[in-house]
Amino acid sequence: MSRANALDRRAVVRTLLHERGTLLVVAGLGAPAWDATAAGDHPLTFPLWGAMGSAAMIGLGLAIAQPERPVLVLTGDGEQLMGLGSLATIGVQRPANLAVAVLDNEHYGETGMQPTATAAGVDLAAIAAGCGFPRSEVIRDMAGVEALRPRLQARHGPLFAEIKIAADSPPLVLPPRDGGLLKSRFRAALLGPDAALA
């Protein structure tokens, strides 16, 4: 597959998180977390520094707990491939407010750019469709990314988007690493200061 026209990951994420409104974000291990941070560190973004394969399931627990809030899981192809079963689990629950967007560079970018299964043609969007996501698509241009942004808010999901991006490594922009801080600031921003007394 030609990668010549693949999208710039930072531009994709900046576009998706522009005027994010009430959106709650889970950013998967590695570059998606750096991309989300580059778009602006935010208390209602929960970036992962570990637990590879877990991003979509954290999004599901959050989406069930907060059905009135749109939830975006922003992760990578390697991370999602490790949690393929979670697509089936989400397909059973079908939370309308959950979107899973996979930034697919077809490589393990943090470990030396080894190709992932998507480089060999494994089709994550087809897998998501097969798992019962009513909306699942592959996005290859910025017009598609622009069109996706309002749909993240629409709560007509669950929706799945596989966004083909270039396999490059833009400068690191790191979120806080302290998990306790990331958790507590998220809860305080979402639930109010009394969350610390729960």
Place this chain on the structure above:
Amino acid sequence: MSAREAVDWPADIHAALQAAAVRQIAYVPDAGHARLIKLCAADPAMRMVPLTTEEEGIALAAGAWLGGERAVLLMQSSGVGNCINTLGMVEACRFPLLMVVTMRGEFGEFNPWQVPMGRATPAVLDAAQVVVHRASEASAVGAVVAGAARLAFSGYQAVAVLLSQQLIGAKSFEK
């Protein structure tokens, strides 16, 4: 039915979960959990989330807590091994976590493939910084789960209740 069997310990677990305001019930089925799963599924305050593998439930519980809800993870001991790396997130973020684990591979086990993980289960959980409670008597199960829920959600700990195979009864294909 003997006096011991007359204690409806799955109903006691359900009551403990209800009292602790647990909303999301994540599970990989086990025969020992079958009655509890039925009771939870019949409870309109509980949302059933069947999993394809146990570590999904760790992540679900983390997301639930971020969103202001409480979750429980039901599984058998073989599933504990699947959870190890994901438990690192629980420790790193100090997420509350409540697991109820039916034991295989111990008392009266007929399947040798269940024994290694069953034997390793308490040590593995301990190594992953999970507090381990053991319930072997039917009459004690409800109180053990209630205490574990309090330690998890008010004490912000990862807690696993191991339900002994003696309690559940050893599985047999000979019936």
